Amino acid sequence: MKVLKPLYPYIRRYRWSISIGILFVLMANALGPVVPALLGDAVNAAEKRQLSSDELWLYASLLVCVAALAGCFRFLMRRVLIDVSRDVEFDVRNDFFEKLQGMDPAFFDDNNTGDLMSRATNDMDLLRMLIGPAVMYSANTIFGLPLTMVWMLALDWKLTLMAMVPLLGLPPLVKFFGARTHLASKAQQDSFGEMTTMVQENLAGIRVVKAYRQERAEEGKFRERNEVYIRHSLALARLQSMFFPSIRLLVGLGYVILLLVGGRQVMTGDLEVGTLLSFLLLFGMMVWPLIAAGWVINLIQRGMASLQRIEKILGSESMVKEPSGPARILPARGVDIRAMGLQFSYPGTTTPQLADINLDIPAGKTIGIVGPVGAGKSTLVHLLGRFYPVERGMLYVGGIDINDWPALELRKRIAFVFQETFLFSDSIGWNIRFGTSENAADEAVREAARRAQVHPDIAGFPKAYDTVLGERGVNLSGGQKQRVSIARALLRDAEILVLDDSLSAVDTHTEEAILRELKDAMAGRTTFLISHRISTVAMADEIVVIEEGRITERGTHEELIAQGGLYATLHRKQQTEAAIEQEDFDGEARA
Amino acid sequence: MSTTAEKFQRDRLERYREEERESLQKQGDLKQTTRLVKYLAPRRHLVGLCIAMSIAVALLTPLPMLIIMYSIDHYIMKGNYHGLFAMAGWLLLAEILIFAVDRTNTVVIARIGQETMRDLRMELFRHIQRQSLRFFDRNPVGRLITRLTSDVNALNELFSQGVVGIFQQVFSLIVIAGVLTYYNAWLALYLVPVLPLIALASWNFRNNVFHSYRLTRVRLSRMNTFMQENITGMRTVQANARERPQFSIFRGLNDANREAHLQTVFQYALFFPVIEVISALGLGIILWRGGMMYLSPEASTTLTVGTLALFVQALERFFQPIKDLSEKYNVVQSAIASSERLFALLDTKPAVEDPAEPVAVAPLAHSIEFRDVWFAYNDEQWVLKGVSFRVEKGQTAAIVGPTGSGKTTLMSLLCRFYDIQKGAILIDGVDIREMRQEDLRKKIAIVLQDVFLFYGTIAENVRLGETTINDARIEEVCRETGFDQFVRRFPKGYATGVRERGATLSTGQKQLLSFARALAFDPEILVLDEATANIDTESEEQLRRAVAKLCDGRTSLVIAHRLSTIQRAHKILVIHHGHLAEEGNHEELLAKGGLYRKLYDLQYREQGMGTGELGTVREGGAVGRIEAR
Numbered sequence A: 001m002k003v004l005k006p007l008y009p010y011i012r013r014y015r016w017s018i019s020i021g022i023l024f025v026l027m028a029n030a031l032g033p034v035v036p037a038l039l040g041d042a043v044n045a046a047e048k049r050q051l052s053s054d055e056l057w058l059y060a061s062l063l064v065c066v067a068a069l070a071g072c073f074r075f076l077m078r079r080v081l082i083d084v085s086r087d088v089e090f091d092v093r094n095d096f097f098e099k100l101q102g103m104d105p106a107f108f109d110d111n112n113t114g115d116l117m118s119r120a121t122n123d124m125d126l127l128r129m130l131i132g133p134a135v136m137y138s139a140n141t142i143f144g145l146p147l148t149m150v151w152m153l154a155l156d157w158k159l160t161l162m163a164m165v166p167l168l169g170l171p172p173l174v175k176f177f178g179a180r181t182h183l184a185s186k187a188q189q190d191s192f193g194e195m196t197t198m199v200q201e202n203l204a205g206i207r208v209v210k211a212y213r214q215e216r217a218e219e220g221k222f223r224e225r226n227e228v229y230i231r232h233s234l235a236l237a238r239l240q241s242m243f244f245p246s247i248r249l250l251v252g253l254g255y256v257i258l259l260l261v262g263g264r265q266v267m268t269g270d271l272e273v274g275t276l277l278s279f280l281l282l283f284g285m286m287v288w289p290l291i292a293a294g295w296v297i298n299l300i301q302r303g304m305a306s307l308q309r310i311e312k313i314l315g316s317e318s319m320v321k322e323p324s325g326p327a328r329i330l331p332a333r334g335v336d337i338r339a340m341g342l343q344f345s346y347p348g349t350t351t352p353q354l355a356d357i358n359l360d361i362p363a364g365k366t367i368g369i370v371g372p373v374g375a376g377k378s379t380l381v382h383l384l385g386r387f388y389p390v391e392r393g394m395l396y397v398g399g400i401d402i403n404d405w406p407a408l409e410l411r412k413r414i415a416f417v418f419q420e421t422f423l424f425s426d427s428i429g430w431n432i433r434f435g436t437s438e439n440a441a442d443e444a445v446r447e448a449a450r451r452a453q454v455h456p457d458i459a460g461f462p463k464a465y466d467t468v469l470g471e472r473g474v475n476l477s478g479g480q481k482q483r484v485s486i487a488r489a490l491l492r493d494a495e496i497l498v499l500d501d502s503l504s505a506v507d508t509h510t511e512e513a514i515l516r517e518l519k520d521a522m523a524g525r526t527t528f529l530i531s532h533r534i535s536t537v538a539m540a541d542e543i544v545v546i547e548e549g550r551i552t553e554r555g556t557h558e559e560l561i562a563q564g565g566l567y568a569t570l571h572r573k574q575q576t577e578a579a580i581e582q583e584d585f586d587g588e589a590r591a
Numbered sequence B: 001m002s003t004t005a006e007k008f009q010r011d012r013l014e015r016y017r018e019e020e021r022e023s024l025q026k027q028g029d030l031k032q033t034t035r036l037v038k039y040l041a042p043r044r045h046l047v048g049l050c051i052a053m054s055i056a057v058a059l060l061t062p063l064p065m066l067i068i069m070y071s072i073d074h075y076i077m078k079g080n081y082h083g084l085f086a087m088a089g090w091l092l093l094a095e096i097l098i099f100a101v102d103r104t105n106t107v108v109i110a111r112i113g114q115e116t117m118r119d120l121r122m123e124l125f126r127h128i129q130r131q132s133l134r135f136f137d138r139n140p141v142g143r144l145i146t147r148l149t150s151d152v153n154a155l156n157e158l159f160s161q162g163v164v165g166i167f168q169q170v171f172s173l174i175v176i177a178g179v180l181t182y183y184n185a186w187l188a189l190y191l192v193p194v195l196p197l198i199a200l201a202s203w204n205f206r207n208n209v210f211h212s213y214r215l216t217r218v219r220l221s222r223m224n225t226f227m228q229e230n231i232t233g234m235r236t237v238q239a240n241a242r243e244r245p246q247f248s249i250f251r252g253l254n255d256a257n258r259e260a261h262l263q264t265v266f267q268y269a270l271f272f273p274v275i276e277v278i279s280a281l282g283l284g285i286i287l288w289r290g291g292m293m294y295l296s297p298e299a300s301t302t303l304t305v306g307t308l309a310l311f312v313q314a315l316e317r318f319f320q321p322i323k324d325l326s327e328k329y330n331v332v333q334s335a336i337a338s339s340e341r342l343f344a345l346l347d348t349k350p351a352v353e354d355p356a357e358p359v360a361v362a363p364l365a366h367s368i369e370f371r372d373v374w375f376a377y378n379d380e381q382w383v384l385k386g387v388s389f390r391v392e393k394g395q396t397a398a399i400v401g402p403t404g405s406g407k408t409t410l411m412s413l414l415c416r417f418y419d420i421q422k423g424a425i426l427i428d429g430v431d432i433r434e435m436r437q438e439d440l441r442k443k444i445a446i447v448l449q450d451v452f453l454f455y456g457t458i459a460e461n462v463r464l465g466e467t468t469i470n471d472a473r474i475e476e477v478c479r480e481t482g483f484d485q486f487v488r489r490f491p492k493g494y495a496t497g498v499r500e501r502g503a504t505l506s507t508g509q510k511q512l513l514s515f516a517r518a519l520a521f522d523p524e525i526l527v528l529d530e531a532t533a534n535i536d537t538e539s540e541e542q543l544r545r546a547v548a549k550l551c552d553g554r555t556s557l558v559i560a561h562r563l564s565t566i567q568r569a570h571k572i573l574v575i576h577h578g579h580l581a582e583e584g585n586h587e588e589l590l591a592k593g594g595l596y597r598k599l600y601d602l603q604y605r606e607q608g609m610g611t612g613e614l615g616t617v618r619e620g621g622a623v624g625r626i627e628a629r
Helices: A002-013 A015-031 A034-047 A053-101 A105-110 A113-131 A133-155 A157-204 A206-211 A215-268 A273-285 A287-314 A377-384 A407-412 A428-435 A442-451 A455-459 A478-492 A508-522 A557-563 A566-582 A586-590 B004-025 B036-060 B063-076 B081-130 B133-138 B141-183 B185-190 B194-232 B234-239 B243-295 B305-346 B407-414 B437-443 B458-463 B471-481 B507-520 B537-551 B563-568 B586-592 B595-609 B614-620 B622-627
Strands: A337-344 A354-361 A366-370 A395-397 A414-417 A496-500 A526-530 A542-547 A550-555 B367-376 B382-392 B396-400 B422-427 B444-447 B525-529 B555-559 B571-576 B579-584
Touching: A002 A015, A002 A053, A002 A287, A015 A034, A015 A053, A015 A133, A034 A053, A034 A133, A034 A273, A034 B243, A034 B305, A053 A113, A053 A133, A053 A287, A053 B194, A053 B234, A053 B243, A105 B234, A113 A133, A113 A287, A113 B194, A133 A157, A133 A273, A133 A287, A157 A206, A157 A215, A157 A273, A157 A287, A157 B081, A157 B141, A206 A215, A206 B133, A206 B444, A215 A273, A215 A287, A215 B063, A215 B081, A273 A287, A273 B063, A273 B305, A337 A377, A354 A377, A354 A542, A354 A550, A366 A377, A377 A395, A377 A496, A377 A526, A407 A414, A407 B234, A414 A478, A428 A442, A428 A478, A428 B004, A442 A455, A442 A478, A442 A508, A455 A478, A478 A496, A478 A508, A496 A508, A542 A557, A542 A566, A550 A557, A550 A566, A557 A566, B004 B194, B036 B081, B036 B141, B063 B081, B063 B305, B081 B141, B081 B305, B141 B185, B141 B305, B185 B243, B194 B234, B194 B243, B194 B305, B234 B243, B243 B305, B367 B407, B382 B407, B382 B422, B382 B555, B382 B571, B396 B407, B396 B563, B407 B525, B407 B555, B437 B444, B444 B507, B458 B471, B458 B507, B471 B507, B471 B537, B507 B537, B525 B537, B537 B555, B537 B563, B571 B586, B571 B595, B579 B586, B579 B595, B586 B595
Parallel strands: A366 A526, A366 A542, A414 A496, A496 A526, B382 B579, B396 B555, B396 B571, B444 B525, B525 B555
Antiparallel strands: A337 A354, A337 A395, A542 A550, B367 B382, B367 B422, B571 B579
């Protein structure tokens, strides 16, 4: 029951609805046995010829009324209890989403999208079943069985007990099949998994398969897995094919006893024939709650496992802690950034990603960062956005330790353009406004797009800024996406601008145009330019070269060229590269 | 005057409504489903057995009730205990018979379903294997897996629950109705007014549930897509401080999803009790009219207690199939959608097909030739624009050029992974499109940059599925490529398990394994994409020797990243922007001072000087920036 603890706050919210729902279950079940009893009474009276046609009419209409009332209660019980489960699902899902929004990138590295989505879908479904159907059917069984039995016992306790004897076989039957079904279905799922893995591997390696003509061998492999899966599926089907007929057979034995013993009692006059009829009907009513019990146990077990998986996410904490204690007065626009011996390693690792970084960036200056892949360039700006935890005393923004900045306040001041751009499946206009407010004026949006050199592209779509992106809409090229993200950042008018290798997919010509436009935007803004291309960072006030997490060179473009280090080497290579790009050669003429 | 935010909200809702309208208009096409019959044909005996069993189940269902009726009227009411005893025996026998038939039938249905699915799955797999790479470029792995797994399973549901289930239920409805009419036609006639009520309730339920079911599907998937998108783009959301607005959109989607589900809940909550009440109405009618008959003094319309009991019990059974049938409607609907997708996949023709009359393939005699080859992955975006060259038997051609110039494409085309749009690729003067793909690929071994390892042992990864390659041969090729020295370090040797992204082997070792693989297949033509990845010096030297060994005496096409490879090549082909820019040997091209000279300065010269600074060079260089996948 401890497992269920995370559910209490949700359940509490709906405790009245749940109580009322359970009350409806009780009412419906209380009325259930009345119908067979009425029927039996009527038959008994008719048998003794003590029934007028008016009384008969009364019996019949009473029967229909009771059934209608029971029906109403059944409708209400489903309505109330299942609705509650949908409401709880709604609440849990909202909390789940909100929790994800507060998590740091390391969390998303540990929990991949597929896994999180499976918790939000499959596990959420099972959790809902735990709250809705499981509760409803357990209540049904808990009230239904005893109430029916009480009626039967009241009619004739000896006959009841005798008819129940075969049902004693039920618990061992459930236990026997339960254990085996569990094993068989696990084997079936495993073999299914193996088959899927094999297909996945085949598809991922299809080039090798084709190049080495392994299609037939792969078919053989697949056939094997397919056969194993079918074998396990059939084994499971065979087991299941025994279970329900066996329950039916036990109940059938009960009928045999009822017929034999009850019939004898009718002959001796101990039992009226109408009562025997009631017995037959009541006995039939016990079957469903019994079968449901087995099903409910399964639901509860799976639901609890899913609850744990969801709770694991709901219970996780972001490693980036919001500042505690009294709120600080945050500085006005125009903050400087200072790193003092900044050191950082990704959570769970020991190798330092950044070491001994010292930077002093006055407000409004532009800093260029160059270096090999994985040197720590992006990490540096991620720390600035409080995406990862930083030790105290190492990084200051506007003279305040970064740990004392509420993440949201800090990020409002920074416009990021990341290396991997991300756009949502909504209209382009909406995506550009993503960083500010949806109410930004159309004119401002167009201006930002113009400066990011993407306006002509957008204007070329039939629906221009209302063009919807994504699966059901238009797909932009890598370069277009980058330019839209730049427009998004430009519209934000934030005091710090971070361009993290965000021009990699645009051609050199467009890059130059964007950089020209950016010059204006960068005036009065602190700008971080991270790039592989020297041409991008050349105009920065200060350029640092980061290698293996350390600053190895720093200075202006001219100073670094003069130093003749990595920066100078890269510069030379890229110039040659650019020359090759523009090369005209004989091939063109021949074609 | 509305704000922009309101406009976005409005546009979004309009898009959603459009989606919902679309999904509601889509009707399942039963025509595709009839193709399922083809797969049942090989099991027609089992299908016949299944039909017989289903009829038997329906016929046996009323048997216990009939025995009880007979017992009441003929023995209990007449005080014949001895006869009752016999009847109880019959009842027991009937129950056992039902148990046996029911059980056998379930097993038979499962067998038909599962075996049919096995065949269908096999056919799908075979069909997918025959597709060209263009197909795999367009269909993500996940989608194909869904076709092979969930969609096939949905079809099984369609068969076992849908076709067989519906047949059984309808048949048992008919049998019960027949039995009631036989024993008391008048009383049965009184039940007729109930039938339109049931029909109305079921019809209404079916329509409403169909509507809300489709609605839930659309809304659920929309909500999940939004969540998935937000998880993927969470950093963007956080960096733009958009958590609150995004949450409120999500909340709206979540709410719409709940609302649609509550509609479905309402339909079910209403339908079950309504059927129960209608059933009670029938019971009331039987009690009233049956009672009147029982009490009636006329012998012609008389009714026995036993018949009354029969009617009461049969009524319960009569309504069960109706509940089941209505519930199955959704299962059938989604299975039809699955079958449409499945058969559409089966109808996709492979883009690359074998010729009707393939030429007999002889061993390579003189050359490989590309003659004015034009190729585009997407319709007019030419990747190769009229490339022509010739490689003589036994020679090595090195292909060099900047990223994206079309080098890898050349290799895929030689293997006929794609068909070219213009020109011809010839082996000994024969167009490769005139050969069977299998014969063509038998001549060629291709080694890709990204080494793909299958889950299995090292030996299995060298041999793949080729049983003719024995252990001795595997050891031999591993020795020749120098891979054996690493294998010997593993306690299990060649039986060491590897997996796709496992860390058992280093990048260099994986390369060596793929070389051994190529060597084991002993091809006439070698197509090699040299790895650019950072490799330790020990493996580097190994690789150099292995490449030399591989190319030795073979006709080879190598995308070269190593100076040593280029220097050894008989011919260098410089590819740039989809053209053959320069052709010649190392010295000639260096002397020419053209594009090759520049590429050499940029990429290869430092290898020759032995700086070993490959990583840093690649970083800024043309090769590294995009190719680093």
